[in-house]
Amino acid sequence: MQRERYPGEQRGLTLFLAELQPVVELVLGEDHLLWHAIRRALQLGTLDALRHARQLFNNQPREIKQLLSLGMVEERPAEGPSRxxxxxxxxxxxxxxxxxxxxxxxxxxxxxxxxxxxxxxxxxxxxxxxxxxxxxxxxxxxxxxxxxxxxxxxxxxxxxxxxxxxxxxxxxxxxxxxxx
Structure with missing residues (x-):
């Protein structure tokens, strides 16, 4: 059984990947390896799977990481009912x-x-x-x-x-x- 390297590692990775997944889907598509790794990690919830998905994110070219990071913090218009x-x-x-x-x-x-x-x-x-x-x-x-x-x-x-x-x-x- 894997242990957390720091308190809250598993929760932090889960939250990060949950925010990253829709951006990866939008920017890279559902056929990208990163999207599948994130989906699998969120389903399993194990530290190994979460760390693997984060490592795949870290191994992306700098431009891709910047684009994905920007997509996570960028304010998107809320799709709600009309007035x-x-x-x-x-x-x-x-x-x-x-x-x-x-x-x-x-x-x-x-x-x-x-x-x-x-x-x-x-x-x-x-x-x-x-x-x-x-x-x-x-x-x-x-x-x-x-x-x-x-x-x-x-x-x-x-x-x-x-x-x-x-x-x-x-x-x-x-x-x-x-x-x-």
Missing amino acids: DELLDSYATREPEEYVSFDLASTSEGDEPVVRLRHELVDIPAVRVMVRPGTLPSSAAARLRAIADLIERDRRLLSQRFWAGRDLHVEPCDPGSAERG
């Missing part, structure tokens, strides 16, 4: 209220803006939406800040808490929520 399709789907939904925790600024120390909102979205009990391109450490820190805020004042998720509030004013700040 009209989204509006049509929203038109069939009923407005639902939910508590919104927004962290719009970039400062790590900012508290979330908490407010009750009405939206035409299909919402599960909890949904986290993070803008693509956000640093994972930043997103995790902000989610921890929201969790801490909810732990400090559990009333923020209570319907009774929001029932007597004027919903058309500026969003309440967490400090006022704690006071009352």
Whole structure:
């Protein structure tokens, strides 16, 4: 049994190859040896297979490696529904209220803006939406800040808490929520 040369080697190689595979398919095609090695490595998940696929990538000519690397970090336009399709789907939904925790600024120390909102979205009990391109450490820190805020004042998720509030004013700040 192979051992990791460093902590997280297997996970890191898996993530790297998973991001590389669609770029290899687009640039080199599914008939390229590298694409098959990546597919096999991701299926097996063994360190030997993962290392072999990475080695095949490393053995590619410099120009090919640069092209593939650029394809991995290059921002591709998201293929999503059109604006009209989204509006049509929203038109069939009923407005639902939910508590919104927004962290719009970039400062790590900012508290979330908490407010009750009405939206035409299909919402599960909890949904986290993070803008693509956000640093994972930043997103995790902000989610921890929201969790801490909810732990400090559990009333923020209570319907009774929001029932007597004027919903058309500026969003309440967490400090006022704690006071009352």
